[in-house]
Amino acid sequence: MDLNWSKADLAFRDEVRQFVADRLPADIRNKCRRHQRLEKDDYVRWHRILAAHGWGAPNWPVAYGGTGWSPLQRLIFEVESFKGGAPRLLPLGLNMIGPVLIRYGSEAQKARFLSRIITLEDWWCQGYSEPQAGSDLASLKTRAERAANGYVVHGQKTWTTLAQHANWMFCLARTDPDARPQAGISMLLIDLRQPGVTVRPIRTLDGGTEVNEVWLDGVHVPEDQRVGEENQGWTYAKYLLGHERTGIAGLGHCHRELALLKDMAARTCADGRSVASNARLNDRIARVEIDMLGLEMLLLRVAAGSDAHPGPQSSILKVLGSEIQQRLARLQFEVMGLESWPYDPAWRFAEADFFGPGPDGAAAAGASYLDMRKTTIYGGSTQIQKGIIAKMLMGVA
Structure with a gap:
């Protein structure tokens, strides 16, 4: 990902990485890595930690309390935050209604709502x-x-x-x-x-x-x-959906789940051998990682021109990103084997250690597999997105 980065980009990556390591509360990090449910307070705490540091709205202009970061900086922040175990920033305010208000809202609406979105005073x-x-x-x-x-x-x-x-x-x-x-x-x-x-x-x-x-x-x-x-409202709704679908690509989430998948494979044995030594599994992991790199490049291209409506390209991102998330979840499920099958919903709220090949890892894999089934439905199903893409390719309005 960083082959052509400048020294400033690398320095920014290291800054984000260190900030997340130092400031993300350990209990929130553990929940995210175990695929467990976050409470409202967990989100609020992390949002306000970022807001106090001036990082509460990565994709907003500086004039409205945002960072003014470049598309690459926003991508670096997302990926490094997720790798460090941070929860996603809630998109409903920051990535959906926030950009709509910035573009179409009245000055009174901007003054009333935007700053409260950043600090999660309004949910x-x-x-x-x-x-x-x-x-x-x-x-x-x-x-x-x-x-x-x-x-x-x-x-x-x-x-x-x-x-x-x-x-x-x-x-x-x-x-x-x-x-x-x-x-x-x-x-x-x-x-x-x-x-x-x-x-x-x-x-x-x-x-x-x-x-x-x-x-x-x-x-x-x-x-x-x-x-x-x-x-x-339909005009504003389409603008919002473009931002939503771009966010659903979930590149940072994909990076975290890929790292977790590799860790699971390295720590799990089958028939006396490490699962990580399975050539077929390694081929599937390599294929999904290659597809992630393609998603990353497309996301950067779309983000670089996203001052206007993200357009049908956001549908491509939504399809690719949601399918990659499902593939990663399925691979984790398969790596953990039969122990993943008898899933107990209570796991989402359990107190337990995570890293390891035992029942904790299996429960986390089962939780993620079931949860990720929805990604190809919400935000507009895959079938609908393919229709949008087809119209774009054929030049149909």
Whole structure:
């Protein structure tokens, strides 16, 4: 990765590496490396440690509290943070609604929300998908009806990540039921602490409750909490999705999981021999590592031109990155063998040592394998992304 880096790039890499080693709390590092659930406080602590150091918004302009880093610096930060055991920075605020507000929000919205995103004083969730509007998002039914000084919102959102912690939601709602689907949608910023909001957990394959359904029953939204113009929300939604899909590529996560995979293989034996001596396994590991390098180069190209809408290239990143994450999880699962199969969801919250070939490593591999099944679905399924890519190649708008 660093063959053509300058001395300044190498110095920055070493600075990030040392910072994570010195400042990341050990309990958070251990949870990440064991594939265990992070609590709300874990995220808040790490975000605020970075914010105090001026690193709280790696991809934002300096004028809005960001670092102003180059695409390569942002990539270095992501990779070295994950290698050091850090959790991901929550993308819902930093990589989704933050860039939308910077580009399309009013000055009052920027002043009100941006700094609080960096410190996680406000925790955001995404109100896009609905029970009958997932990949076909434009068919959403949640409606926002005109009322005094704003709107009253009725509807249901689903697969709402970490909504149990959120106090704000950026939400797509239909403000003109007579317009064609994409033309009658607005983006609203909804305070979830008010009456009429109900959050219910959805249990996922690994036993967790990271996602939720959110009911909005007569929820009031002031007009100054609408992003941009009324009925133009589809434009803002596509811009946001471009940033989301670029982030889903998960390059830093891939680097950490590759290192963990190699460690698992080196520490695990089968038939009296180290698993790492298996030629077929080594070939599969080499192939996924080569694909990671290709993903890395594409990510740098897209990031270098991402001041505008990331475009269909973000769909390519989403497909490649999510599939690589699944391949790494499957390889870990296979390396740990039969002990990975009887997965206990309680592992996500257990106190245990991790590194080693025994049941702890197997539980971690099982947890990751089940959790990663969702990566090719959320943020727009692989089938939908391939349709977007095909239209790009054929020049279809």
